[in-house]
Amino acid sequence: MGHGTPPPSAQRTETPQQPKFRRLWKTKDDPQRTRRTTHFSATELTAWCGRDLDILIAPLDGYYADTQDDYETLVNLYHIPTEFIAERDRSVTHSFGRHLEDGGMETLWMHFLSEVPSTDPSNPHPDWLKWAFILEWHPVTSESTTTYAVSLIVFQPPAETLKLLVQLLQSPNWTDVTIDPYILVNLSLSSWHERIEQVAWDVKDLVRTDETDIFRRAQSVRSTKVTTSDLNLHRLHTNAKNAIFMVEALDAIIRSADLALSDHASFPSHTGYQHVWENTHRRLQHTSELFHSSRLMTASVQARIKNTIDLAFHINTVHDSQVNIDNSRSVRIISIVGMVFIPFSAVSSIFGTQFFSTPDETAGHMAVNSDFWMLWVIALPLTLVIVGMWRWSEYKSMELQDDVGLLSFGWDWLQGQRKRRKGRAGNLKDASTIV
Template sequence: MFCFGAPVTIRDRFQKLKSVATCDDLLQDPYALLEIVLEEMYKVMDQTGWVISDIFGAIETQSLGMASKPGKATKELPIDHFTGLHNLAKHTIYLRENCESALATLDDLRDHHRSVIGDRPSSSQEHTRQALKYRKTLFQSTQRRLASLDARMANIIQLSFHIVTQGDSRLMQSENQSMKTIAVMTLLFMPLSTVASIFGSQFMKLQDEAPFHMKVSQDFWLLWLIAVPLTVVVMVIWRVWYMDARGRLVDEIPPSAPGYMGWNTLKQTLRRESGKEKEQYTVTTREVTSGV
């Protein structure tokens, strides 16, 4: 029997076996050697599982701590957080695969042992049979622990993703709040700026001599003749561009469609808006027959 990559403890177990069992005992029941190999294999697998669990426990505690303050998640979250979680999940999947393979091997060994030895085993053979059964329960317990660890990792990965999303959302909300402040300040000073622009134009002039009255030019109407159409043109251009951008965001307009600030898709936008209005004001009628 050859064991590749085996730990040092398996050599000590085989040396100890020489003082306990004879060659005849091993020839009658060679499964005792496989039982030792499976025991050492379980120790390595179980120890690796606990190491992964300890590493994940620290990450889990850190993630749960960040969940109480998602606004700081984008700053406190380590760069390799998701990479580390996915690596741990990968190793857990490998361990579960090895555990399932060991269970399948144990089932085959028990069946073969029962078919070869029969229903009347000796004391040593019965000990080997019970040892194989006990090893199966150990591998099953490790398999359940790895399945629980895998579920916890999936939960923490999802929680971390939601924490980052919520942190980014709060960051965007703070930026929106600053833009809202700028907009409010602009609205506050806009009337004053408008009045100052009108009175500072060449259409109004303060007399240099008493009684210092304000003199309005007879061509004052030219200001409104130019300003009002220009304002309407700017609003129309903005509205066309806004409707095109919104249609592309909600997939009502293909992203590959040429835009030119919405003028190429203006007809499509108008048809879509008119169709929505018709759907909004459509009245459903139903014929009701009165029984006589």
């Protein structure tokens, strides 16, 4: 066998398998060091072991074809609430839940879902932002100086969340999380706002492009060119839909932020750590206001796209009206030209009949037939009959319209009488039943 080209299977190089799970943790015994591990499947993971701060970064939660076994292992290993599992199956736009279990263990979770519009004209299909987290904590010290062992699972977090988590782990104040775990809730909401704010600005830029295009066309609205009314109505509708989805997503996350804020109000603040609780509560309030700010901007964008759509239809209407005006002007010109030549045509038709003849080619005058009066005797009555029939048809059409209105009124009156009779019959039946 000669030295030929090796088969494709021999040429194929193995792609390194990417880890599905990353784990980061900190302990107060070594507060400056952040430990990390990577795992290629959920079977390599271990249960929470009481670390001061333990963070697990996992793929998107849910039973999918490529991660079904891993997710099942994750559910059993970390006792993920059944409500959390059901929420992903139903694709909820937002959720906020909290459980108190035996031994003081508390579990809090959130779900986020939002549409991301495409800014690529060649690929108009939108994408979806899906993210969730589960936060657990349990007390590890006496009641007077309570701190917590905190565990966090984040499912498919955006880059903004990972950046804030790294900053927190590198900060000397990371131990505040063991005093108030809601710091991680605020971190999650803040990173989600950073992402959703960028999406809101993308929607605003798309609407601004539509506005510029519509205003440019409005300047030449009197033109009869096809390009004036050649509007991309599908793009306008898509941008309006994007604004609606953004309002829905922001309304949902605002509810989650408000629930987190009210829930944190009932979270105990212990002696010596009051400032940590107050700072966390104020950060939650600030994050909630940021979402409200984005909501106001998106509401403005929604109103602007509605105004743009109205203006687009107005431009189309004015353009069609201008085309009709130009067409009627052309018809009017043709009619005027025709009216100019009608007398000539009539005279030519009359003199072209057999009632006019030249008896002698050398004669200078035309001879008129003695029966010429028959032309007028036949033509004039026939013209009067045609005009009369036209007037009669106009009169009958107007009379028919009046009759239709009367018939409609009479039908409504009969229907009302029938309903009243049925009502009286029903009342008599009820009275006989009571008796």
